[in-house]
Amino acid sequence: xxxxxxxxxxxxxxxxxxxxxxxxxxxxxxxxxxxxxxxxxxxxxxxxxxxxxxxxxxxxxxxxxxxxxxxxxxxxxxxxxxxxxxxxxxxxxxxxxxxxxxxxxxxxxxxxxxxxxxxxxxxxxxxxxxxxxxxxxxxxxxxxxxxxxxxxxxxxxxxxxxxxxxxxxxxxxxxxxxxxxxxxxxxxxxxxxxxxxxxxxxxxxxxxxxxxxxxxxxxxxxxxxxxxxxxxxxxxxxxxxxxxxxxxxxxxxxxxxxxxxxxxxxxxxxxxxxxxxxxxxxxxxxxxxxxxxxxxxxxxxxxxxxxxxx
Amino acid sequence: xxxxxxxxxxxxxxxxxxxxxxxxxxxxxxxxxxxxxxxxxxxxxxxxxxxxxxxxxxxxxxxxxxxxxxxxxxxxxxxxxxxxxxxxxxxxxxxxxxxxxxxxxxxxxxxxxxxxxxxxxxxxxxxxxxxxxxxxxxxxxxxxxxxxxxxxxxxxxxxxxxxxxxxxxxxxxxxxxxxxxxxxxxxxxxxxxxxxxxxxxxxxxxxxxxxxxxxxxxxxxxxxxxxxxxxxxxxxxxxxxxxxxxxxxxxxxxxxxxxx
Numbered sequence: 001x002x003x004x005x006x007x008x009x010x011x012x013x014x015x016x017x018x019x020x021x022x023x024x025x026x027x028x029x030x031x032x033x034x035x036x037x038x039x040x041x042x043x044x045x046x047x048x049x050x051x052x053x054x055x056x057x058x059x060x061x062x063x064x065x066x067x068x069x070x071x072x073x074x075x076x077x078x079x080x081x082x083x084x085x086x087x088x089x090x091x092x093x094x095x096x097x098x099x100x101x102x103x104x105x106x107x108x109x110x111x112x113x114x115x116x117x118x119x120x121x122x123x124x125x126x127x128x129x130x131x132x133x134x135x136x137x138x139x140x141x142x143x144x145x146x147x148x149x150x151x152x153x154x155x156x157x158x159x160x161x162x163x164x165x166x167x168x169x170x171x172x173x174x175x176x177x178x179x180x181x182x183x184x185x186x187x188x189x190x191x192x193x194x195x196x197x198x199x200x201x202x203x204x205x206x207x208x209x210x211x212x213x214x215x216x217x218x219x220x221x222x223x224x225x226x227x228x229x230x231x232x233x234x235x236x237x238x239x240x241x242x243x244x245x246x247x248x249x250x251x252x253x254x255x256x257x258x259x260x261x262x263x264x265x266x267x268x269x270x271x272x273x274x275x276x277x278x279x280x281x282x283x284x285x286x287x288x289x290x291x292x293x294x295x296x297x298x299x300x301x302x303x304x305x306x307x308x309x310x
Numbered sequence: 311x312x313x314x315x316x317x318x319x320x321x322x323x324x325x326x327x328x329x330x331x332x333x334x335x336x337x338x339x340x341x342x343x344x345x346x347x348x349x350x351x352x353x354x355x356x357x358x359x360x361x362x363x364x365x366x367x368x369x370x371x372x373x374x375x376x377x378x379x380x381x382x383x384x385x386x387x388x389x390x391x392x393x394x395x396x397x398x399x400x401x402x403x404x405x406x407x408x409x410x411x412x413x414x415x416x417x418x419x420x421x422x423x424x425x426x427x428x429x430x431x432x433x434x435x436x437x438x439x440x441x442x443x444x445x446x447x448x449x450x451x452x453x454x455x456x457x458x459x460x461x462x463x464x465x466x467x468x469x470x471x472x473x474x475x476x477x478x479x480x481x482x483x484x485x486x487x488x489x490x491x492x493x494x495x496x497x498x499x500x501x502x503x504x505x506x507x508x509x510x511x512x513x514x515x516x517x518x519x520x521x522x523x524x525x526x527x528x529x530x531x532x533x534x535x536x537x538x539x540x541x542x543x544x545x546x547x548x549x550x551x552x553x554x555x556x557x558x559x560x561x562x563x564x565x566x567x568x569x570x
Contacts, residue, residue, distance in 0.1 A: 006538040011499075059556040066560030067567075108392055112402050228553045235549025239541050243552045244534070250556060254563035291400040298394045299465035300403070303387050 007242035008052045014248060016046070021252020025064065028253070029260025030267075031276045032216050034061045034195030034223055037122065039249065041283050048245070050114045051105060054193030055234035056242045060249040061195040062227040065220045067254055072217030079168040079214045082178065083221040089179035090226040093186025098233040101191050105238065108302075115287050117192050122284030125199055129277030136270040169214045177208060186226045190233070195223040198280065335376075336364040337522035339510050346497065348530045354474075357495040357526065361510060365489070377420065377427040377513040378483045379438055380493055384415030384475075384528075385504030391466045407462040408448040414502035415475050416443065419482035419493045428516045436511060436518060440467055440478045474498035503530050 001014045020042050028035030036057050043053035072078050104110040160174035181203050185196040200219045204210040210218065235241045264272065339361035346357065363376055392406040420427060424438045437443045441458035445466070458464070470476035475498065483493040495508075506528065511521045530538075541548045 004534050006534040007541055009500075059552050062553065063556040063560040063563075066557050067563040068560075070561065070564040108390065108403050108406060112400075116400075228556065231553045231556065232546075232549040235541065235552060236545040239545055239548075241541065241549065241552050243537060243541075243548070243555065246552060247555060247559070250559040254559060254567075257563075258567045293401075294396075295394055295401050297469070298401075299391055299462075299469060300394075301389050301391045301466055301469050303389055 003244070003248075005048075005242050005245050007056075007240060008048045008245055010047060012046070012048075012245075017245065017248045018252040020046075021060070021249040022256035023252075025253035025256025025258075026260035026263070027256075027279070028064065029257030029262075030264035031198075031272060032261075032264070033197040033201070033276075034065055034227075035253070036061045036189075036194035036196075037118075037192075037198060037280065038283060039253075040193040041118065041287065043245075044114075045286075050111045051101075051238065052240050052242055052245075054101070054114065054191070055231075055238060055240035056246045057193040057249070058190070058227045058234060059231040059241060059243075059246040060253055062224060062231055063246075063250040064253050064257060065195060065197075065224040065227065067257075069217065069220040069224050072220060075217070076168075077214055077217035078221055079166055079210075079218045081164070082166045082169055082210065082214070083218050085164070085175050085178045086182040086218070086222045087225050089182025089184075090186035090222050091182075091229060093183035094190045094226045094229050095186075095233065096183075097187040097190025098230060098237060100187075101234075102237050104191075112291075114192060115291055117188070118287040119284055119291065121188065121192070121199075122280050123288065124284075125202075126277050126279070126281030126284050129198075129202075129273055130281055131277070133270055133274030133277050137274060140270055169210050169218075171209060171211070173208060181208065182222060185222065189223075189226050190230045195227055197223055198276070334366050335512060335514075335519050336366075337510055337512055337520055338362050338364055339508070339522050339524050341495070341508065341524055341526050344526045346526060346528045348501065348503070348528060349532050352499055354496070354498045357497060359493050359495060359508060359510075359524075361491055361522070363489040363491075363512060375485070375488060376519075377422065378485075378491055378493075379424070379427065379436070379511045379513065380417075380419040380483060380495075381437070381443075381509045381511070382415065382417040382419075382495055382506055383413035383509075384506050385502055386411040386413050387502075388412075389466070391462045391469075393462070393465070405462075407466075409466060410446045410448055410453065412445050412466075414504070415497075415506065416440070416470070417476070417495060418443070418478045419495075420480050421483040421485060421491070423480045427513050428518075432516060432518070440471075440476060473500055475500065475502075497528070501528055503528050 002011045003014045004011045020039070024035040024039045024042065027033075027038060039060060040050075040053045040057045043057065044050050048056075069078065101110065104113050160176045162175045163172055164175050165172050181200070185200050185203075188194065188199075189196045197219055200222065201215055204215050204219060205212070231241055267275075339359060342358040342360070346355070359380060389409045389412055390406050391409065392403040394401045395404040397404065418439055420438070424433050424442075427433075428436065428438065433439060434442050445463060446453050447462070467476055474496065477496070483491055485491045504527070506526050508524045508526070509521060510523070512519045
């Protein structure tokens, strides 16, 4: 069934988009991530303009993280204070990100920057995850204990001032690194159309030493608010949010996520991380290839608002 | 003083037009539909332009036949053409040109090749053919049209032609009788909405005899168009509704799939 997307301005097959949403939802449910880093590239590869893909996926992530956040809230697996501090940074970061997005778009370099940041971020994070997963796997093979968190070890992060006690997470931590993490995630989320869960969760575990009991729920609250905010800002400044596209993605995504979550429980943690690392790496490499090979058409045209003849 | 000059000019103008009834052909034209509505599942269509060359008794009989050139131009907008180049091993947009107020749709139809209708000079002056149509570029602080084989200009025309938005057909106008003619105006699925001007120029013996103008309008209807218009005009409300829709979908999912 063909459907015309009003903002993306192209006709698409509803079932293709629905299937993409479900597939990404499955993966996101399995790994407990938002899946924006898969959704945005897939949409770009189908032919949707990168700018529209980034802006529309924001609302899709808002939907999936909201349903996730609700279930974590019921299980009391969200640290409200930690979420609030993260959000102060996240909101500023999102606003900065949308502003950068608009600026790059006016320069005509937005598509390049989206592709470049995907290459850099995904190959780095994917490579690290893959390496980490591989090492953990080898350790398990050799019969060693898996230690993710070394209790009592304090990094430079813990020497910073403005310390606050986050009760539900049972940590005593400076707000500075928390705000900074929120800022970075908000920024890259708005520019790249990702929730940032796959970076946020490791950052919170390794850098802020947030316990695993509250880490995913709290990160979902940050993703939810930054992505809802990003949807609003993209709609107001760039008019690029395609609500029809977003709705199809949401429906596919939330459904797929349920089956993914069940599948994820059957796979061992180390295998899961190794798989996720491979997936992230593959998407990064796909973008790199796209940049290096000669494009079919060297020229492109686009409407440029304003600036008529005198 | 100025008024008198104006009066003199006016009377002179009427005098010349009255004194030169050498060729008094008149063009009567009409399009099959003045208001085309495009629905979301519109996959392209065609308008028909009909017309006839009217002569009165003062018209001098002339040798040979008439030639017609029909120019259809859609709503105008500024466009940017960008060129990718290889820098640091990757392909990035480097050079760009801005085209000012160029039509979103442009079609040129005639009954025979343009170079058989008129001399190159007349072709250029009357903008016959895609190579002769004026496409103003901003070059630095200057506004100019460049030579037809300019890389950016030809890339722009080529990209537009690939989408069926720019076209040229030198056999599209058919004379049903020596004075009655028709031509089809193909409108692809991606036609921009707005007002379209149709200019019909009549040539005889390589010179412009007379011209006529008509117009039609393309409007898009349906839910998709409503969404697109709202997104552009009421960004804030649109954003709120989209964000609310996202939260509702997420909430619904958490109820439907609730396990505990």
